[in-house]
Structure formats: C-alpha cells, structure tokens
Amino acid sequence: MAPRKQQEIFDATLRLVAEKGYDGLTVEGVAERSGVNKTTIYRWWPSKAALLGAALVEADVLGFEAPDTGSLRGDLVALVAGVRRLLTEPPSASVAVAALGAAVRHPELDVRPFFADRFAREREIFDRAVRRGELKESVDPMLVLDLLAGAVWMRAVFRGLPVPDDFPAEAVSALLDGI
Amino acid sequence: MAPRKQQEIFDATLRLVAEKGYDGLTVEGVAERSGVNKTTIYRWWPSKAALLGAALVEADVLGFEAPDTGSLRGDLVALVAGVRRLLTEPPSASVAVAALGAAVRHPELDVRPFFADRFAREREIFDRAVRRGELKESVDPMLVLDLLAGAVWMRAVFRGLPVPDDFPAEAVSALLDGI
Numbered sequence: 051m052a053p054r055k056q057q058e059i060f061d062a063t064l065r066l067v068a069e070k071g072y073d074g075l076t077v078e079g080v081a082e083r084s085g086v087n088k089t090t091i092y093r094w095w096p097s098k099a100a101l102l103g104a105a106l107v108e109a110d111v112l113g114f115e116a117p118d119t120g121s122l123r124g125d126l127v128a129l130v131a132g133v134r135r136l137l138t139e140p141p142s143a144s145v146a147v148a149a150l151g152a153a154v155r156h157p158e159l160d161v162r163p164f165f166a167d168r169f170a171r172e173r174e175i176f177d178r179a180v181r182r183g184e185l186k187e188s189v190d191p192m193l194v195l196d197l198l199a200g201a202v203w204m205r206a207v208f209r210g211l212p213v214p215d216d217f218p219a220e221a222v223s224a225l226l227d228g229i
Numbered sequence: 230m231a232p233r234k235q236q237e238i239f240d241a242t243l244r245l246v247a248e249k250g251y252d253g254l255t256v257e258g259v260a261e262r263s264g265v266n267k268t269t270i271y272r273w274w275p276s277k278a279a280l281l282g283a284a285l286v287e288a289d290v291l292g293f294e295a296p297d298t299g300s301l302r303g304d305l306v307a308l309v310a311g312v313r314r315l316l317t318e319p320p321s322a323s324v325a326v327a328a329l330g331a332a333v334r335h336p337e338l339d340v341r342p343f344f345a346d347r348f349a350r351e352r353e354i355f356d357r358a359v360r361r362g363e364l365k366e367s368v369d370p371m372l373v374l375d376l377l378a379g380a381v382w383m384r385a386v387f388r389g390l391p392v393p394d395d396f397p398a399e400a401v402s403a404l405l406d407g408i
Contacts, residue, residue, distance in 0.1 A: 071334055147333055154330025154386055155250055165388050189408045193380065193399060196388075200379020201372065207333060209344050209375075220372060228407030229368045 051094060059084045059091060060109035063101055068144035072152030072159065077101065099159040106149055106164040112142065116171040122179035123226055126198065129172065130218035133202045138213055147207060169195065194225060230273060238263045238270060239288035242280055247323035251331030251338065256280065278338040285328055285343040291321065295350040301358035302405055305377065308351065309397035312381045317392055326386060348374065373404060 062083035067075045075098050081088040095101035106112060117128035136142045153161040172195055179185035201221050206213050214220075241262035246254045254277050260267040274280035285291060296307035315321045332340040351374055358364035380400050385392050393399075 073334075150387065151330055151333030154326055154333070155252075161387060162389050185408065189403075190399070192384075192388075193396075193403060194408060196380040196383035197376045197400060197403060200381070200383040201375040202379070203382065204375040204379040205371075208329065208340060209371075210341050217372075220369070221376060224368075224372060224376060224404060225408050229364065229373060229404050 051090075055086065056094075056108070057110055059086055059101075060105035061111065063105040064109055064111060064145045064149075065141075067102060067148050067152075068141065071148050072102070072156065075102065097158065099156065102149060102152075103160050103163060106161065107167050112136075112145070114168055114171060116174050118174075118178070122175070122182075122184040123222060125175040125179070126194075126222040126226070127218045129175065129195075130198050130202060130221055133199045134206070134213050134218060137202055137206045151207075197225060198222065230269075234265065235287070236289055238265055238280075239284035240290065242284040243288055243290060243324045244320075246281060246327050246331075247320065250327050251281070251335065254281065276337065278335065281328060281331075282339050282342060285340065286346050291315075291324070293347055293350060295353050297353075297357070301354070301361075301363040302401060304354040304358070305373075305401040305405070306397045308354065308374075309377050309381060309400055312378045313385070313392050313397060316381055316385045330386075376404060377401065 059080060062080045063075070066079050066083060070079075077091050077095075077098050078088055080086075080098075080101065081091055084091075091101065095104055114132075117125045117132070119125050119128055136146050149159070150161060153159045169192065173191055176185060176189070176191040176194070180187050198221055202213060202217070205211055205217070238259060241259045242254070245258050245262060249258075256270050256274075256277050257267055259265075259277075259280065260270055263270075270280065274283055293311075296304045296311070298304050298307055315325050328338070329340060332338045348371065352370055355364060355368070355370040355373070359366050377400055381392060381396070384390055384396070
C-alpha cells in the first residue's frame with residue numbers, strides 16, 4: 051500500500067477512536083472515512099485492534115522523536131512536557147486516552163509495541179547522558195521513564211487534575227536531585 | 230442500610246466488574262448476586278457508576294491504611310508494594326484494572342473520590358517524615374505519590390511487563406537518593 055494511503059487510513063482510525071471511543075471504532079467506519087475499500091483494509095489489518103495498534107505506532111500524527119537538548123535534565127523535562135501534551139492537549143489527548151483506556155479492557159488491542167517503540171527512542175537520552183558523564187550506567191532507563199510518564203497519567207487522567215506548567219521541571223528535579 | 234448488607238452489595242459489585250468488566254456490570258446483576266432488591270440498591274445509588282464509585286472507596290476488601298514503619302523510606306516502599314499488589318495480584322488486580330480502565334472512558338464513573346480518599350491517608354506518611362526531620366516541608370506529597378504509583382501502572386498495565394520484587398525499593402531509592 052502506498053505510504054500516503056496508509057497514513058490516511060491511520061488518520062481516519064485515530065480520528066474515529068477519538069470521536070467515538072474504541073467501542074465505536076469499526077473497520078467499516080474507517081473505510082468510509084478514508085475512502086479505502088473495507089476488504090483492502092482487512093487484507094492489511096485483520097481486525098480493528100490490529101489496525102489501531104498499527105496506527106498508534108506508525109501514524110505520522112503521533113510521531114515521536116526523543117528530545118536532544120544537550121543535557122539530561124533538558125531532555126527529560128522536554129520528554130515529560132511531550133507526555134503532558136500527548137495526554138492533555140487536542141488532538142492527541144482524546145486519541146491517547148481513548149486508546150490506552152481501551153487497551154486496559156481489551157487484551158486484543160496490544161499497546162506494548164507503542165511503548166516498546168517509544169522506549170527504543172527514549173533510551174538514546176540515557177545513552178547520551180552516560181557518555182557525557184551525567185548519569186551512572188547503573189541507572190535503569192525504563193524505571194525513570196515509568197516514574198515520569200506514569201506521574202503525568204496519574205495526575206491528568208486518574209486524578210482528573212490540571213497538570214501545571216512547571217510539572218515537567220518539578221518531576222524531573224525530584225528524580226535528578228532527590229526529594 | 231445495615232453496614233453488613235452494604236458490604237455485601239459492594240462485594241457483589243466488585244466481583245461482577247472483575248468478572249465481566251464495567252460494560253458487563255449491571256445493577257440487576259448486583260441485585261441477583263447480593264440478594265438485595267434492585268429498587269433498594271437504586272434508592273441508595275442512582276446508577277451503576279455511582280454504585281461502583283462508592284464500592285471503590287468504601288468496600289472493606291479495598292480498605293487502605295497508610296503504612297507506618299518508622300521511616301519515610303520504609304513507608305514509601307510499603308506503599309509502592311501495596312500498589313503493586315493492588316494492580317498485579319488477585320483478587321484486587323482485576324477489580325482495580327477494570328474499574329480504572331473504565332473510568333478513562335466513562336466520565337460518569339468518577340474515580341476521583343477513590344484517589345482523594347487514599348491521598349488523605351497517604352499524606353500522613355509525609356507529615357510524619359517532616360516532623361521526624363526526614364523530609365523538607367517543601368516537597369509536594371502528591372508529586373511523589375504520582376511518580377511512584379504511576380510507575381507501577383505503566384510497568385504492569387501499559388507495558389504489560391512483570392513488576393519485579395525489588396521494584397518498590399528501586400523506585401523509592403530513585404526518588405530519595407536521586408538518580
């Protein structure tokens with residue numbers, strides 16, 4: 051399939067899940083919205099779960115580049131600010147919250163590749179920090195990422211509270227400086 | 230309503246949501262399971278969302294006491310170990326994951342009282358640590374709790390990875406000692 055056509059299908063998928071939630075997402079709806087034949091979509095992705103899983107990883111609109119600001123602190127603050135945007139600002143917030151919420155209830159919607167793909171890029175931040183002598187090699191990058199990204203999720207989604215502008219810097223400082 | 234009767238209704242509610250998910254939870258099902266008349270349940274809780282919200286806060290089976298081990302580190306490690314149990318071990322894991330996942334998609338299911346109720350108790354850990362001189366008064370307890378609890382959620386639910394036995398101690402050490 052042409053990459054542009056594929057992106058149109060992913061866009062339609064993410065827009066639909068944002069508007070109607072996972073339960074309202076159908077391959078038929080994506081076909082209608084994207085103007086691509088339903089059987090063509092099924093040939094590439096055998097279910098709506100597979101389609102949404104692929105869209106989360108491959109859609110340009112959710113594209114993710116690890117920040118490279120020159121310092122570990124700058125990179126982590128930029129990273130947390132990115133998670134804050136993803137979970138609280140349109141258009142990504144309704145997509146991310148609907149898809150991640152659905153994944154909890156629907157094991158067939160596998161979001162592990164989404165996190166694994168991001169993690170592969172996020173690791174670079176830690177590799178560079180170790181090379182610059184800013185970080186001990188023994189620090190577990192996944193633990194740091196889970197602490198930081200999980201805090202944004204807790205605050206924004208579960209507590210339903212605003213995530214203040216200085217939240218990224220405060221969260222990173224708690225980790226880099228200790229409490 | 231007699232407290233024991235109320236606990237039986239909450240138990241039935243939590244068992245049903247664990248077995249069938251939020252979509253499969255009905256007040257009729259709770260009535261059948263608990264042997265309490267449907268109209269009686271509706272008189273106390275006007276919807277299944279209200280019923281589940283109350284059960285999350287008031288069910289004895291999810292009862293929560295803030296740990297008091299004598300040190301901030303001990304208290305926080307015990308707290309994270311409790312969140313790990315809540316999210317990964319039966320019977321609480323299927324209840325907590327189903328209910329919290331549903332709350333993301335169903336704003337009428339308000340889990341904020343669940344987190345607010347826990348937070349009111351968890352604060353004691355930080356108050357005691359400040360009084361003992363273990364913690365600066367300027368540290369934001371909610372930030373610390375969101376970092377720690379969010380990390381367990383990220384690892385166990387979103388990444389779908391095992392949460393190792395030493396995860397609570399490692400996560401707390403990252404915060405207390407810095408990375």
